[in-house]
Amino acid sequence: GAGVSQSPSNKVTEKGKDVELRCDPISGHTALYWYRQRLGQGLEFLIYFQGNSAPDKSGLPSDRFSAERTGESVSTLTIQRTQQEDSAVYLCASSLVGGENGGELFFGEGSRLTVL
């Protein structure tokens, strides 16, 4: 597709269930970022990928959170045993690295997660 695509756009789940959020970056973008935004708050860094590797996982809030990326393309953010405090919009962004236009960020529309 032309832009960054995230799915699902909305997810309501019960406390304790696992959820998977998916991000399809723009084709060819080597850098991929996951952020979350709680209601009324700023953007909180979770993890980023350079290719398929994740040099910095320091933002993951707990070991219930994990992420992977395959084929330098799709990424999945998994939250196990969801808690109410996990409710947020989870945003994905991608960018080229290097070159004249390297680094410009393109954001998906986000996945809104509500944990009941």
Add this chain to the structure above:
Amino acid sequence: KNEVEQSPQNLTAQEGEFITINCSYSVGISALHWLQQHPGGGIVSLFMLSSGKKKHGRLIATINIQEKHSSLHITASHPRDSAVYICAVRYYNTDKLIFGTGTRLQVFP
């Protein structure tokens, strides 16, 4: 202290006013981004800059690397400029991005 500080946190203006939003950071960076987030959540990249000044329509972004400071200016502001403006810095030699807390702008007719 946050690594990226924005000011003001909230800003109201009358249509037509000149607006300035500031961003200060404390680390070595390779680039700084200005982003716009409208009610409803979508985020759009406005500028990416590593030196000097960029202009796009009524928007101007400047950066002073020595002073670790950037400003976003909006000339002839309009109610449709109402949004949250976010500064983000890309760490030098990595692709880690850190966001400021955002500046909420409301422009009234």
